[in-house]
Amino acid sequence: MPITILSPKPSHPPPSPHDISDSDSDLSSDDGGGGAHLDFASLGLPSHQKSTHPSNNPLFTNLVTPGTLITPDPQWMRGHGTYIPPSTTNITSSLAGITTRTNKLISVSPLRARYTPEVGDLVVGRILEVQAKRWRVDINSIQLASLPLSAINLPGGILRKRTETDELQIRTFFAEGDLVVAEVQQLFQDGGAILHTRSLKYGKLRNGLFVALSGQGGGSGVVRSRRQVWTMEGQNGGGKMDVILGVNGYVWISKHVEQVAKELEQKHMGITNMEENVSAGVYSSQNDFIDSATMREIARLRNVVTALVENGCRVDEDMVIRGYAEACEMAMLGETGAEDIYLGGQRGEELTRTLRN
Amino acid sequence: MTTTERPLVLPGDPISPDLIPSSTSKPLRLGPGLRHVPPSDIVPVVAGQLITNHQKNSMWVEYNSNRYIPAPGDLIIAQILRSGPDLYFTSISPYTPPATLPHLSFESATKKTRPQLAPGALVYARVVLANKHMDPEIECVSQSTGKSDGLGELKGGMVFDVSLQFARRLLMAKSKEEGKVEVLELLGGEGLAFEIAVGRNGKVWVGGEDVKAIVVVGRTLRETDEGGLGVEAQRKLVRRLAKGMK
Amino acid sequence: MPLDTSTYGLALLRVDGRRWNELRRIHGQIRTQAAADGSSYLEMGHTKVMCVVTGPSEPGPRRGGAAGGASGGAGSGGQSKDAEVVVNIVIAGFSSVDRKRRGRGDKRTLEMQFTLSNTLAATLHTHLFPHSQINISLHVLSQDGSLLAALINAATLACVDAGIPMTDYVTACTAGSTSTYAANDEGADPLLDLNHQEEQELPGLTVATLGESDKVVALVCESRVQISRLEGMLAVGVDGCKQVREILDQVIKAQGRKMILEGTVDKGTGLNDMDLD
């Protein structure tokens, strides 16, 4: 019994099917099937785009939304972001995103999603919970990651045996609220991540500022790239700054501390030697002295990062370094000079526009 | 058997001394439903029939209830709730604290080869430890032989709830003579193929290929239990249900 | 004030000038809250709702009782490892004419939370996110009928924005009938998308369907109506849902195009691009 629509007796012609305004973010269906208002200006797009009808634009052919049939052809394999309805061979999208193809594998990468950890990712996280033999770390993912006690460098060198005293003193290494930089070592079957900090690059974070963005997984935010950690010179009298772009979208900007570098130099002398130097100082929660110029530059760098995100740019080393240089220039042109670190609203747009060109 | 031998007792009733076995060679053993009040009083705590076994020098109160209280040695059907670091938490009866089942309490289980049981899986197990101050512990392997002896995960099939007493009757060595329950033999006689595991905690697991056969077995058990059917009524019931299946 | 339906028979126009099968203006936006995993704002006529999605994420401390919002899908801690969909609806006091405040224990709101969470759980692929929670928070800013439908649509948009995999859009709308049950009018016509006034006076139902199919996820009828009129109302409602789906799909696509043009996302590789590599 098919469903039938019973129309009123004095039959009026039904309104023309809603003309769907295709590219309008402010979309409306007016009474009686109103017209479409195409307002590209509001999107801040270059004007030449106007002539192309969106649905014909080859740029958009791979844009799919949930329920879109990608292919009924059984030769393809379904990947992330797709599903096959029961008793069919139809690969169907389960996300709003862009189809990507790797050989026979069809997947959809979402326009935006939470960070999904992968082995080897460098992440910045926050300790949320201390358990008997591990920490539970927020890494902006679907589940909390776990950092086992056995996966950190204990004071006194790598060869030191883990003792029960360490278990009892677990809070002296990381306590709730501490920030850490770590690497994803392993994944559970259900997608949960296990982290480690068994390298001098990793460990507790201090002397700096934390920024949360959306991570790898779709949309603007931090992307996986060659380098996630680097040191850069501060302008306007600021000292050197360390930047850590966690793949999970958590960013750490801090004052560069030479001591670590010295230890890194020692690395060439012999790893065992050096590891022994890992002292309890690594787990200190005390900030070093930071001069106000460096603090200001750290804040400026943070504003660069947030401005990039606000205006839909990717965040990687190149963009951040260029953005910082541009921001310094913009500040110098202003009235208050170096003290002006504001990069919100129009200034942020201006900044990203310069970077895009 | 006359009623005088199996008198009705209510909690707190005095027990006439001639009902208490007086063998001097063996110590007197008190079964469920009785309480020893020092120095020498024996008082029932539940309502039921007082049963005395002079040969074994034991006595207990025969009664029915719905709440299973674990006792060591009982065979039970338990449901896995979740897995801990080295044991499973299982449920024996609803709303009670979980019973533990160590990962290694399975036949030839080692840290690497232990069975992986998902939450919601069923096991046929034996109660090892039950005391009022601790959560009970169960096992799926015989401590003495190291063999499973039929214990372990129950795959597929269906579980039916019966009264504790009916489960006990099914488990009796001579269930037909002593327990007056003949349904299983009768069902087998009707040509139904099924496996069965009876838990003292009032759960009967019925396995087999044929969904309809399992349902018939389950309905027979439940109706026999709830209706308090005698042997003749059991025969009728089985005939009726088996006919309905065909 | 009873609704004057007498003129309908003559002009076939409703109180707000619509015809029987016309939706009101629908305006949708996504990514309205920068801090959220997903967010949306939806207007259906003068019914205006906002939605924020957080998650899937680690479930917080267990909430006690029903006050913390209804949860659908599977509960955490049980056998099932699926994500839990927790919905919380706040109806602003100023959203309706009577400005009545509804407490947290209001049963109508609790029922809507339950409906919403079970409706979304039917489409969201919760099995992909074991031991986690999807929090959906809805705020009702203005009410003019079809509230449940607007909430479902807004939540769908926000879930798509949050990048949570789902079978298809779940879209909803209301349908009614032109005369009350008491009139026993066999010739009553079905109506699409009821406003507040129509909802008060006429029989109506809310229907939510999955994608472009005729599969009904939710069907809520709270008024007395002859069984013979159900088919017509349901048919109009299901058709309305398809129209709504098309509109919501365009909202999402517009955002996608914008991101492609801005270079935030790659344009991807489709089946037909195979010659490129």
Added chain:
Amino acid sequence: MTVSTTSTAPAAALGVLPRADGSAKYSHAGYTVTASVNGPIEAQRRDEHPYEAHVDVIVRPAAGVGGTRERHLESILQSSLSQIILVKNFPRSLIQIVLQVEDSPENDYVNTKLVQASLNFSIMPALFQTAVLALLSAGVPIRATATATAVAIVPQDGTKRSVVDPSPRDVEIAQSVHVLAFTSHDELLLAESEGDFTVKEWDDVYETAKDVCCRPVPTKEGMEMVLDDEHTNGPDLRHFLRSTMENKVASDLHWK
């Protein structure tokens, strides 16, 4: 002082709720109460006691929401039932008794307010007796059985009359109402009184109640009942309890 009673014989059914561990429905003197017993089950942290079971009693009126009167009845029942249940057998657990009032005798002369339910004090014996029956049905180990009754002292024509199982009308005009419960060892388990009374009156009430609750179990010949014409006041509760349990055990153990 004369003693009178208006009530009919009590009636009870055990195991009426198939999903509870134990249950009983009991009607007497116009009251009908259904009880369920679940336990021993897991106690909530706040109720957990390291050495004994927590006995939880919940009284639910037939109409309206329960109030302070119900809480009061619950606390009296809770403390007296804890005395007969062998709570030490089940440490850290909970024995939950829910008493649902189904019917209570109506005073035909007053239109009662029902939305705020306030159970009458004289419902106590019915609640108590139902709880004991449900405990027996659940097989929860108890020290002894117990029986309870209510006695009202009603002024009449200048004298005082004590009424066993008073009707709501009696309670309304009574000077004092007493509820007493005795274990099967003839120990006084519960005594609650309301109203004005003298020690002498209380002594009389005690004797009357004890007479109702603790009548010796008739011997098999059943001759005592017939011969003993002094004991014609009120039902023989102990005998009733025994015969109810006899039926239950007989049907449970039909296969023996």
Added chain:
Amino acid sequence: MPREAEPSLNEKQFVLQALHDSVRLDGRELEQYRPLELTFGDQYGVADVTLGKTRVLAKASAELTVPYADRPLDGIFNIATELSPMTSPAFEVNRPTETEVLISRLLEKTVRRSGALDTESLCLVAGQKCWSIRVDVHVLSHDGNLIDAACFAVVAALRHFRKPDTSMEGGVLTVYTPAEREPVPLSWLHSPFCVTWSFFGEEGDVAVLDATWMEEQVRSGSCTISLNKHGEICQIAKLGGVPVEAVSLLQCTNVALVKAKDMSSKLDRWLAEDARRRDKGGLLAELSAENDRVPDM
């Protein structure tokens, strides 16, 4: 409170498998109800309904009160549903659960909003005096399909109920106690009944009526349809859950009507039987002149 025990994986799988083969554990057909039984209490307005092992008791009561200020011409009518630990130890006193909220909303929509009880007739003096009718629903035993059983109990209790008679003479309102005048029935307009479908499987292609508690625990969706015997829908609630073809839902509604008509005639019969039983003694004969008292209203 202890959590409600979840059925084991074996049980879930088996029940689903059996239902796909159209076999139910208790041998019923898919669209067959368990035996429905109703007993009335000694008093008016007490209905005890059993549906298999599910048992619900409803008690109606009346009280004189003041009408709500915004509805001066209407009496007050409430249905109170509270699940006590008697239903299951998982329910706690004074902590409404989701089940409880849903049942109470469904009863509210089915009985109250559909206008089954004429609330205007409950008003005695506009804006000053009216009857407040209250039905308390007590779930004594829960073995699935509480809604259908509870709705039947509520309708039965209300139709059985008698409220004290009143008279209005010269602006003086007199309320008679049961001893003075035989109480009168409520002004009842129509009798709605709930019929609940349960859907099973990923596709929701198996539909079952009157699910047991075990079946409810494995179902993937449900739809409660409330109808009266005149074929009027009072309420439909499919609150999410597995998607079901619209056409199947229409079929479900038609079957539900048959079931509702069946319940309606059963209730009529039981009410008639009870009336006959009560009439035998000639209730009025019990009343004696000696008991006449001044009414307290």
